[in-house]
Amino acid sequence: MSPAVGFQDATAIAGIAQTAFSKHLEPTEAELACTVIVDACADAGIDPSEINALCSYTMEATEEVDIVRNIGCGEITFFSQVGYGGGAGCGVVGQAAMAVATGQAEVAVAWRSRKRGSGPRPWTSTSVQLRVPGAWTRPFGMLRPVDEIAMLTRRYMHEYGATRDHLANVAMAVRKHANMNPAAIMHDKPMSREDYMASRWVSEPLCLFDNCLETDGALACVIVSAERARDLRHPPVYVHAFAQGLPPEHQTMVNFFNDDPLTGPAWACARRLWANSAFGPEDVNVAQIYDAFSPLILLSLEGYGFCKRGEAGPMTENGNLEWEKGSLPVNTAGGGLSEAYVHGFNLINEGVRQMRGTSTAQVDGAETCLVTSGEGVPTSALLLRR
Amino acid sequence: MASGRSDATTDADALLAQLRAFEGRPSGPPAEARDEVNQAMIRHWVDAMGDDNPVYVDEESARANGFPGVVAPPTMLQAWIMRGYLSQPDGAWKAQRDASGEASAQEQLFDALNAAGFTSVVATNCDQEYVRPIVLGDRLTVTSVIDSVSPEKHTGLGDGHFVTTRLEFTDQHGERVATMRFRILRFRPQSSRPKDVALRPRPAITHDIAFFFEGARNGTLLIQRCAQCGVLRHPPRPACASCGSFEWDTVTASGRGTVYSFVVVHHPQVAAFDYPLPIAVVELEEGTRLVGDLIGIDPADVEIGMPVVAEMVAVDDELTIPMFRPAVPVGAGRVGAVTGDA
Ligand SMILES: [Zn+2]
Numbered sequence: 001m002s003p004a005v006g007f008q009d010a011t012a013i014a015g016i017a018q019t020a021f022s023k024h025l026e027p028t029e030a031e032l033a034c035t036v037i038v039d040a041c042a043d044a045g046i047d048p049s050e051i052n053a054l055c056s057y058t059m060e061a062t063e064e065v066d067i068v069r070n071i072g073c074g075e076i077t078f079f080s081q082v083g084y085g086g087g088a089g090c091g092v093v094g095q096a097a098m099a100v101a102t103g104q105a106e107v108a109v110a111w112r113s114r115k116r117g118s119g120p121r122p123w124t125s126t127s128v129q130l131r132v133p134g135a136w137t138r139p140f141g142m143l144r145p146v147d148e149i150a151m152l153t154r155r156y157m158h159e160y161g162a163t164r165d166h167l168a169n170v171a172m173a174v175r176k177h178a179n180m181n182p183a184a185i186m187h188d189k190p191m192s193r194e195d196y197m198a199s200r201w202v203s204e205p206l207c208l209f210d211n212c213l214e215t216d217g218a219l220a221c222v223i224v225s226a227e228r229a230r231d232l233r234h235p236p237v238y239v240h241a242f243a244q245g246l247p248p249e250h251q252t253m254v255n256f257f258n259d260d261p262l263t264g265p266a267w268a269c270a271r272r273l274w275a276n277s278a279f280g281p282e283d284v285n286v287a288q289i290y291d292a293f294s295p296l297i298l299l300s301l302e303g304y305g306f307c308k309r310g311e312a313g314p315m316t317e318n319g320n321l322e323w324e325k326g327s328l329p330v331n332t333a334g335g336g337l338s339e340a341y342v343h344g345f346n347l348i349n350e351g352v353r354q355m356r357g358t359s360t361a362q363v364d365g366a367e368t369c370l371v372t373s374g375e376g377v378p379t380s381a382l383l384l385r386r
Numbered sequence: 387m388a389s390g391r392s393d394a395t396t397d398a399d400a401l402l403a404q405l406r407a408f409e410g411r412p413s414g415p416p417a418e419a420r421d422e423v424n425q426a427m428i429r430h431w432v433d434a435m436g437d438d439n440p441v442y443v444d445e446e447s448a449r450a451n452g453f454p455g456v457v458a459p460p461t462m463l464q465a466w467i468m469r470g471y472l473s474q475p476d477g478a479w480k481a482q483r484d485a486s487g488e489a490s491a492q493e494q495l496f497d498a499l500n501a502a503g504f505t506s507v508v509a510t511n512c513d514q515e516y517v518r519p520i521v522l523g524d525r526l527t528v529t530s531v532i533d534s535v536s537p538e539k540h541t542g543l544g545d546g547h548f549v550t551t552r553l554e555f556t557d558q559h560g561e562r563v564a565t566m567r568f569r570i571l572r573f574r575p576q577s578s579r580p581k582d583v584a585l586r587p588r589p590a591i592t593h594d595i596a597f598f599f600e601g602a603r604n605g606t607l608l609i610q611r612c613a614q615c616g617v618l619r620h621p622p623r624p625a626c627a628s629c630g631s632f633e634w635d636t637v638t639a640s641g642r643g644t645v646y647s648f649v650v651v652h653h654p655q656v657a658a659f660d661y662p663l664p665i666a667v668v669e670l671e672e673g674t675r676l677v678g679d680l681i682g683i684d685p686a687d688v689e690i691g692m693p694v695v696a697e698m699v700a701v702d703d704e705l706t707i708p709m710f711r712p713a714v715p716v717g718a719g720r721v722g723a724v725t726g727d728a
Contacts, residue, residue, distance in 0.1 A: 135589030136621045139707050140677050141659045143587070147649055151667055155647035158690045204650035204662075204685075249627065256647065256667045257620060257675050 001275035004241075008278065009385070010101040012229035012236035013093070015044025015222035016349045021185050021340035024118040025216040032218035033062040033113035034070045040220040045233045046107055051222075053078035053105030055096040057088040057112055057343060067111075078104040082244075084252070086292050086374030087265065089344040090382040094242030096223045106224065112345040113218035121214075133252045146211055146293060148253045149376055150203040153295040156262055157205060162298065162313035164205065168196040169316035170294040170330075171209045171337055176322055178334025181360040185213055186338035210294040212336035219345040221352065237355040240368070240385045241277035245269025246378035253377050265379040266303025266372065273381050274305070281305040284383075285366035286354050287328055288347035290374045291335040297321075300375045301328075323361035332361040344373050348382070355386040398538055401502050405495065405535040405547060413530040413551055414490035419466045423458050423524040431462050457519040463555060463564050466520075467528045491532060495549065496572070504546050504572040511569040517562055525558040533567060546573025584657030586701050595622050597636055602706040607639040607696045609674050620674040641696035642713065643670040650685040664688055668696075668710050682711035692716075 017039030019025065019032050027035070041048045051073045054064045058081045068076060078099040082088035089112065096108035121144075142148060156162055175191040178184035191209065199208035229236035245268030249258040255265075274280055281304055289300045298312035306328060307315045315321075315328075323329045333339045333350035340346050351371040353359040372381040421427070425443070432442050440447035441457055448456045458466075489497070499505075520526070533552035538545055548571050555564040591599055601608035610622040614631035625632050648666040655661045664680040666688070678696065680688060693713035700706045 133621070134587065135595060137677050138587040139589055139701070139705060140665050140679050141586075141651055141656075141663045142649070142665055142677060143656060147651055147665070150649040151647050151665075154649060154690070155667075158647070201650070201652040201662075204652060251621065254677075 001272065003276045007098065007101050007239075007242070007276065009238040009240055010226055011097040011223050011239045012226045013221050013239065013352050013384070014224050014229045014232045014234060014236065015040040015042070015046065016220070016352050017043050018183070018219040018346065018349055019217050021183060021215050021217040021342070021346075022117060023185075023214065023216065025115065029113045029115050029218070030062040030066055030070070032115075032216075033060075033111055033220075034067060036113065036218040036220045037067060037109050037111055038071050040109065040111075040222045043234070044222040044224070046222060046224070048072055049074050050107045051109050052076055053096055053099045053108035053223075055080050055082070055092045055099070055108060055110045057081060057085070057092060058083040059085055059088075059343070060112060060114075062113055067109075076105075078108065082380070084374070084378040086290055086343050087377035087379035089290070089348060089373040089380065090242065090371055091244045091373065091380030093221060093223065093239070093348055093382055094244070094380060097239040097242060100223055100225055106228075108223040109220055110223065110348075111218065111220035112343050114342050115216040116341060117214045117216040119216075133254060136257075137254055144203070145253060145376075146206055147203045148255075149293045149295060150206045151256055152261060152264075152299070152376065153293075154205050155256070156295065156298065159262065160310035160313060162310075164197070164207075165193075166298065166313035166316050167206075167210055167294045168193050170291075170297045170321065171196055173316070173319070173321040173326070173329075174291060174294075174297075174331045174335045174337045175209075177329075177332045177361045178338030180323070181333045181339060184334035184339040185215060186334060206293060206295070209337070212292045212341040213338070215340040215342055217340050217342045217346075219342055219349050221348060234356055235386060237352045238385050239382060240279070241273055241383040242381070243269050243272035243276060244378070244380040245272060250378065255376055262299065262309075264299060264303065264375050265377065266300050266375040266381075269372075269379050269381050270304045273383060277383050279368055279383065279385075281370075284328065284368050284370045286332060286351075286363040286368075287330045287370040287372070288332070288335070288351045288354075289330050289370075289372050290344045290347060290379075291331055291337050292341065292344075292374060294337060296375045297330060300372050303375060304370060304372065304381070323363065329361065329363050332359050332363065347371050351382070351384045355384050357386075401498075402535075402537055402547075404498055408491055408495045408532045409534055411491040411532050413492035413532055416527055416529040417467050417469075419526045420469075421466075423466060423520055423522055423526070425456065425522060427465070428456070428458055428462070431459060431465065435459070453519055454521055456522050458521070458524075460514070460516050460520070460564075463514055463516075463520070463566060464553075466526045467555075492530075492551070495532060495535070499547065499549075499572045503574045506544070506546075506573050506575045508543060508571050508573070509568070510548065510571050511567070513567045515565045517564055520557075520563055524563070526563065527556050529554050529556075539571075541571065541573065543571065544573040544576045546571050548572075586658045586705060586707075588705065594624050598622060599706070601636070601638075602698045602708055603700075605698050607641050607670075607698070607708050608636040609639050609670070609672055610634050611637050618672055618674050620676050637672070639670050639672055639696065641670075643668040643694055643696070643710070645669075645680075645688065645690050645692045645694060645710075646675055647690060648680065648688050650688075666694070666710060668694055676708070678707070679709040680711070681709045683716050687716045 048071045082091040092110045096110045099105045178186040245265045247268040301312040320326045321330045351369040369384045530553045533550040536548040550569045553566040612626035613633035615629040617628045646667045646669040651663040664685040694710035699709045
């Protein structure tokens, strides 16, 4: 596998923005989306009229035409949406960066706006006829993503001897980082191991604190050429490499029918990402790993090669995932578990802050940051550098 | 009309006979309108309804349209004989005692339904038939009769009897001007748990997967097989990833397998399922894996590697799905943990 042609460090993230994160925000998803895109442009020092590429998730409710009409963009010459929910985020930014790197556009915006906190839980309607993949899980009571990830987790624990203590290590590390971040929903709520162990089961072996938050919020970032970024307000955060991954025999999230369910889309994505990169996992200083559920961090640490198969549990020990002494601090703003759950876009913006040196849990001298999207679904990843 | 369903119990037959004895009896004493048909009440009605048809308020327009004079809106029929709300402090039905003070037939019928557990009520139909237009100055009287009581019916709200009341409206000359049939359902409220209406999610049965659910209904667990290279696959799909063939058939699984992984779902709970709910991915001895609920076992006793056997369970009238129970009864004589890993 040879690197993607002309992509490495060709583009940079020049602006980021986010709304407040809350269980309930008053504005509509469309208003939040427009607000945050305009704010990201302001952060970059670029007028919204310059935007000519728009990228988001297939699950995004606000369409490009509505963004354009409301914030006064000019002609849009590239637009794309990436599927698979939480697997999309890095792919959205990656595709925006590809558009800029190939000259399809000059100013690209990627965004996600979602009222998952005050809106309905997507799985609660059991009367809707199921699309085919759901036919093999939903009638049996596996209604939610957490049930599917719990199924993988139980097998993972069985095969490798991982324990609830390992999952608690993940949840506590991420919570600790949220406690340092005033924007995080869990900023004021420390969590002990006892708190974790005492929380109620949701889908055994996963408990309440293995699950992400339910949040209203929106985020956006602005991508321009590396050359232009160097003339803008903030130090450029280069999009060093990007990859997507959809392995053979995969089904949306129900990854337990194939030969090896514990090597999911992250493994396929990682192979391409490292092929595209001048770095390897050993060169990564800080990581933002998609954490709709705490075990996804274990699976992703293995998939992206930070440890060998089955060794992610022990890797969580001794504060190894925590700021500031850990060998690989993860989710330094609190992630989906404790900052906000906006389909992983907050991980992207936190990756940018780490590279700018402005994180509330800044890793000293960090030069590279891995950002990943959801393991378990067709996924994507970004390697950012400064 | 048929007399009672063949599968009705003697009790239900006896109740129906008791209820049917009320058919044809006056529900209560006749009720006379307190006011003659008048322009003021009509005006209030059409204002409230937003009906600007001039024949209800203007003599000339009414005549021009072939009426003898201003007519009352037909659907206002019942309004003419309604009692004021505050005039019935003890409730409408008690006000309908006849002169002797005996409970009306309607009260007796409802008492019988209440005693049999059909304590809830919902209005279901109202049909009106008009003989002639009702005009200013008419003075209406209504007599009501228990028209019919249905056998016990199964409805979305619950099991119950439909009761139809027939109301005959006559004028000051005793001539019939309209008839109304008003139907209610008296039903047995369902237990607080809406198990009967909350069904499990339905799979969309496409051409590619229909065989699986039909097989389950017939008591067999089927696995799709490539007709060209023989590879088994689950979940089913149109083509073979090994050889590309679109030709396939099925094999009947033995139903024996082992627990590959499992979850116990606790919270939040959704109607249609019992919690805590143990669900497994089972690896069949043929090699494919599938999801199935675990039955006949305490969730705390489930272990990966445990041998299980399939059982086709009809979870409702339409849906039959595979579930799995321990191949060896779990309990006193357990012989250590089984570790049949893949
Ligand atoms: Zn084949």
